[in-house]
Amino acid sequence: MVTRRFVLSSLARATAAVALPLALPAMSLAPNRPKLLIFDVNETLLDLGKLQRAVNQEFQSETAFKQWFALLLQYSLVDTVTGHYHNFGQIGDAALDMLAQALGQPARPAGRKKALLAIITELPPHPDIIPGLTALQQAGFRMVTLTNSPDATGQKQMAYAGLTGFFEQLLSIDSLRRYKPHPDTYRTTCERLKVAPAQAMLVAAHGWDTAGAQRAGLQAAFIARPGQQTYPLAPAPTLTGPTLSDIARQLIW
Numbered sequence: 001m002v003t004r005r006f007v008l009s010s011l012a013r014a015t016a017a018v019a020l021p022l023a024l025p026a027m028s029l030a031p032n033r034p035k036l037l038i039f040d041v042n043e044t045l046l047d048l049g050k051l052q053r054a055v056n057q058e059f060q061s062e063t064a065f066k067q068w069f070a071l072l073l074q075y076s077l078v079d080t081v082t083g084h085y086h087n088f089g090q091i092g093d094a095a096l097d098m099l100a101q102a103l104g105q106p107a108r109p110a111g112r113k114k115a116l117l118a119i120i121t122e123l124p125p126h127p128d129i130i131p132g133l134t135a136l137q138q139a140g141f142r143m144v145t146l147t148n149s150p151d152a153t154g155q156k157q158m159a160y161a162g163l164t165g166f167f168e169q170l171l172s173i174d175s176l177r178r179y180k181p182h183p184d185t186y187r188t189t190c191e192r193l194k195v196a197p198a199q200a201m202l203v204a205a206h207g208w209d210t211a212g213a214q215r216a217g218l219q220a221a222f223i224a225r226p227g228q229q230t231y232p233l234a235p236a237p238t239l240t241g242p243t244l245s246d247i248a249r250q251l252i253w
Helices: 004-029 049-059 064-082 088-102 110-121 129-138 151-161 183-192 207-215 244-252
Strands: 036-039 142-147 169-172 200-204 219-223 239-241
Touching: 036 183, 049 064, 049 110, 064 088, 088 110, 110 151, 129 142, 129 244, 142 151, 142 183, 151 169, 183 200, 183 207, 200 207, 207 219, 219 244, 239 244
Parallel strands: 036 142, 036 200, 142 169, 200 219, 219 239
Antiparallel strands: none
C-alpha cells in the first residue's frame, strides 16, 4: 500500500538528487572564507610612484628604481638565507650604493640617501585601497599588515596614508629577522593571531609573496597591479583581481 508518507519521502529524495549536481560546482569554486586577511604594504596598499620618480630622477635612468628595488629584495633574501640580518632601511641604503656602481656613477652622500629612503614613509594609498578596505571591514574581516619594513617605518607609512584604523595590528618581520617569503614569517603571524594558516589569506601584489604564503599553507589573493606577475612554478593564487575592490567583492559574495 502506497502511503502519503512514502510519496512525500520519494519526492524529497528526487528533489535532492536533481538539486545536488547543480549545487556542487558552485561550492567547489568558492574558497574557504578566511578568518584573517594579512596585507602586504609596499606596492600592495601603497603607491610607490613618488619614490620611483625620485630614484629615477636621482640616477637619471628610467629603470633605476626597478634595479634598486630588485637589489633590495635580492639582498634581503641573502641575509635570510645566510642567517644574518640588517633591516630593510639598511639594505635599501646599501642597494643605492650598488645601483650607483652598476650605473657607473659616484655613490651618493649619506644625507642624500637618507632623504631618498625617507620618501617611503610618505606614500599615498592606491585609489582602490580605501574603498576595498572599507568593504572588507564592514563585512567583518579581521585585517593586519605584514611588511618587510622595520616596525617604525610601517607605523609611519600607515599613519601618513590614513590606513591605521582599518587594521587590528601592524606587523613587521623585524622581530623574527627573516624576510618574506620565508615560510616562518607567515606562520608566525598566524600563530600570533591564533589562526590556522589555512584560515588566513595573504593579500599582495607580488608573485613571490603569494607564492611564499601558499607554500606556508595560507590562501593568497593576488592584486594584479601593472607590471606585476604571479610565479608560474607556484600554485595559482586563491583569488586574483586587478584591484582590492575586486578581491573584496569575491570574498564578500
